[in-house]
Structure formats: structure tokens, C-alpha cells
Amino acid sequence: MSDRESDEDQQQQAQNRGSYERELATKTLMIQSKRFYLDVKQNRRGRFIKIAEVGAGGKKSRLLLAMSTAAEFRDNLTDFSEHYASLGPPNPDNLPEDGKLKTKTMVKDNRRYYLDLKENQRGRFLRVSQTIPRGGPRTHIAIPAQGMIEFRDALTDLLDEFGIEDHDRSELPENRTARVEGKIFYFDVGSNARGVFLRLTEARPGGYRRSITIPERAWSRFRDLMAEFADKMKSKEGQYKDDKLIDLVEDKTKCLNKYFVLEDLGK
16 A cells, blocks of 8 residues: 555544545655655644655654744755755764754644754764654654755745634634535645635546635636526426436535525625
8 A cells, every 4th residue: 555545544534534634735745765745734723734654664653733833944945955065065074063054943832843953974964853742742753855846836825825824713613524425525725826716626536636726706607607607497397307417506506505505706
């Protein structure tokens, strides 16, 4: 079983237990012999980024960052990569006593993150550790120093798309799903620096997934179009032996109406 399949199984088990968690986007990086997954997740408390490192032997380590913490981490990656670029060639015979070349600490709520640019006999790397007080587990990842810029750029792409604000989900409409003919349609409302949006995702068996993003200002227009399609198909219902298409359009219209009750901003 692949690492991604394992994560998907864990996500499904969490949903079966009633704890909602959805993956909105993912990026995969190969840096030297390590593989990194950067996943934008969403649960009932809001959005966050999960970073997973998979070593050559399959060992996996994970970090969880709020969106604002991920943005701070992105900025620190720039700082650390510039410091790394200013260093001279590694000298295995003259290593720092504690192995540390530069350090930084980030704090978010009850989580503390330690960033240590280190050097050992194998080279230079950025060790990122996450701790939780009161006996919580300590986890860490190690990013080869040569890959810090690539890592920063991938993180920037995700933050540009999903924003850096730690939004309270109570301020947004509840996410919904619709199941039709073996497909699942996810209706996820979110927000980023450009405003509120609806991400409509079609998922099929086998891992197929495709999404579109609808900005809030266009919601009322989409609602009206879906209602128009449903009305037209309904008027012709007697001409069809199979009314599954009618049911699909009506089902989607009902889901869209959950969100599109806001006043059309274009009016």
C-alpha cells in the first residue's frame, strides 16, 4: 500500500468515526532521497497544512501548521535559505560544537516550533520540530538545505490559493456532499486573500478528482442557472424513461441553494 493510500484510509476512518476532515490540495516534493507531502486539510475547526516526510526506509514524520503559522514558516524558509547561501563550503573537520548554524522559534496557541539549520558529517539540513505542552508528542522533519527554496515555493503556491488567515468555520456555511451514481460531489466553502469562494469537487472511485472554484460574487448567478436547468428538465420529465439526470440537477440545485441565499452582489 502506498503512503498516499494509507493517508486516504486514515482519512476515511476518521470520517467513519464522525470527525470531519477533507483534503483540499496536495503537493509532492522529492528532495534527495526524501519525499515530502504538503497537504491543505480542512476540518470543523478550519484549515491547516499537514507536512509529511517519508524517508528512504518508509519512515514517516508529520507536522501540523495553522495557515498563519505556515505563512510564518514560509517567510523563515526564505531567511534560512539566504543564510545557507552565505555560508562557505562544508568542512567536516570543523563542525559547529552543537551542530547548529542558525535557530528560530515559532509559537502558535499551544504549539511550539523549533527551526534549526544544522550541519553534520552528512551535510547541512533544516530540522523543524513541533512540540505540544503537557506531555504531548514531539515530532520533527528534516529538509536538506539544498531543498529549502523548492520547499518554500511549493508552500507559497498553496498559501496563495487558500490564504493565510485562520478562519473560524462558524462564520462560513457548512460544507455539504451529494452522492450520485457512484460519484461524490463536495461543496466546500472557504476564503482566502481574495474573498469567499465555493470549491465544487467531483470525486470518482479510483482516485479521480476534479475541482472548480466559484467566487462568492457569482453564486447567485450559478444558482439561477441551475434552477433554470432543473425547471426545464422537469418540464420534459414525461418524455424520459430515465429521470436520473433530472434528479442529479435537482440535487445539485438543492446543495447550491444552501449557499446561494446571499444577495447577488452584482445587483
